[in-house]
Amino acid sequence: xxxxxxxxxxxxxxxxxxxxxxxxxxxxxxxxxxxxxxxxxxxxxxxxxxxxxxxxxxxxxxxxxxxxxxxxxxxxxxxxxxxxxxxxxxxxxxxxxxxxxxxxxxxxxxxxxxxxxxxxxxxxxxxxxxxxxxxxxxxxxxxxxxxxxxxxxxxxxxxxxxxxxxxxxxxxxxxxxxxxxxxxxxxxxxxxxxxxxxxxxxxxxxxxxxxxxxxxxxxxxxxxxxxxxxxxxxxxxxxxxxxxxxxxxxxxxxxxxxxxxxxxxxxxxxxxxxxxxxxxxxxxx
Numbered sequence: 001x002x003x004x005x006x007x008x009x010x011x012x013x014x015x016x017x018x019x020x021x022x023x024x025x026x027x028x029x030x031x032x033x034x035x036x037x038x039x040x041x042x043x044x045x046x047x048x049x050x051x052x053x054x055x056x057x058x059x060x061x062x063x064x065x066x067x068x069x070x071x072x073x074x075x076x077x078x079x080x081x082x083x084x085x086x087x088x089x090x091x092x093x094x095x096x097x098x099x100x101x102x103x104x105x106x107x108x109x110x111x112x113x114x115x116x117x118x119x120x121x122x123x124x125x126x127x128x129x130x131x132x133x134x135x136x137x138x139x140x141x142x143x144x145x146x147x148x149x150x151x152x153x154x155x156x157x158x159x160x161x162x163x164x165x166x167x168x169x170x171x172x173x174x175x176x177x178x179x180x181x182x183x184x185x186x187x188x189x190x191x192x193x194x195x196x197x198x199x200x201x202x203x204x205x206x207x208x209x210x211x212x213x214x215x216x217x218x219x220x221x222x223x224x225x226x227x228x229x230x231x232x233x234x235x236x237x238x239x240x241x242x243x244x245x246x247x248x249x250x251x252x253x254x255x256x257x258x259x260x261x262x263x264x265x266x267x268x269x270x271x272x273x274x275x276x277x278x279x280x281x282x283x284x285x
Contacts, residue, residue, distance in 0.1 A: 002189050003089040003092075003094070003095075004093065004190075005094075005095055005097060005190050006029070006094055006095070007105060008020050008023065008195065009034075009098075009100060009194050011100060011196075011266075011270040011271050012100055013209050014195050014202060014205070014267075021054065021055065021058050023096060024098075025058060027094055029092055029095050030059035030088060030092065030096070031060045031061070031096050031097070032060075032062055032081060033049075033097075034062070034100075035047065035099040035100060035104075036077075036103070036104055039062050039065050040067065040068045042068050043221065043234070043236075044064060044221075045216050045217055045221045046213060046221060046222065046238040046239055047238075049063050068228060069228075069231070072233075074101075074106075074112055075115065077104050077107055077108070078108055078111060078112050081097075082108065085188070089188065105192075108186075109190055109192075115167060115178050116171055116178075122170055126162045127230070135161060139155050142165045142168070146164060146168050146174035148176040149174065149176045163175070164176075192277070195282075195285050196285065202267060203267075207260045210238070210256065210259050210260045218238065222238075223246065237259060237262045237263050238259050238263070242255050
């Protein structure tokens with residue numbers, strides 16, 4: 001019998017955790033989380049990582065499995081997820097992957113291009129430059145070394161600018177030259193289902209979830225992580241806004257309002273990302 005990876009995706013706040021656990025129990029499958037932030041054990045509240053109660057006895061993988069201090073990428077997720085799937089398919093005919101990180105889903109389905117390993121010393125140097133010179137200086141250098149990447153990537157995303165510049169400086173080749181856009185074959189069937197809700201309902205759910213996170217102790221979770229606020233894992237909605245509160249840049253009310261707004265915007269970007277994938281079967285909740 002052919003092995004099948006069933007992927008359940010959707011924007012933040014749509015209800016993937018509950019729906020996914022129910023589905024996993026029905027088909028008798030374990031769950032791989034494909035959320036680029038739920039993998040970090042230090043930030044369960046702000047990433048809405050499924051609790052043991054929510055996991056409801058279903059084996060979950062890649063939930064709290066790594067530290068914010070680990071260097072982690074979609075490419076590493078591809079390698080680790082494929083290794084785990086090979087093992088799980090020895091016991092299961094079907095495995096369920098649940099999450100909203102489009103790049104991580106694409107990494108497992110199609111594969112990532114073979115970029116060189118990170119040069120952490122060079123990355124630290126570029127991060128220091130960012131702090132001293134600002135993003136404009138790095139963008140100017142990226143435009144000189146790799147105008148194609150400069151035109152294609154979101155230059156407001158500091159981490160992506162640093163990564164593109166890092167690879168270009170490290171290898172002497174433009175970052176864009178490593179992108180082959182060739183899909184890798186997988187030894188299992190892939191089925192994608194997406195869950196959606198009416199926009200007003202989704203946004204209301206997001207607002208309520210932010211309020212619930214605050215009740216569960218998000219403020220204290222962020223307080224503990226304040227010394228590490230510059231780590232890539234913490235460049236995340238819900239953390240950046242509260243870091244600004246602790247640094248007295250904004251009030252707590254403003255921070256909560258911004259978390260809600262930025263979460264809604266993130267959900268909108270997620271939906272836009274998946275519009276290009278016509279293999280997804282959408283379920284209206």
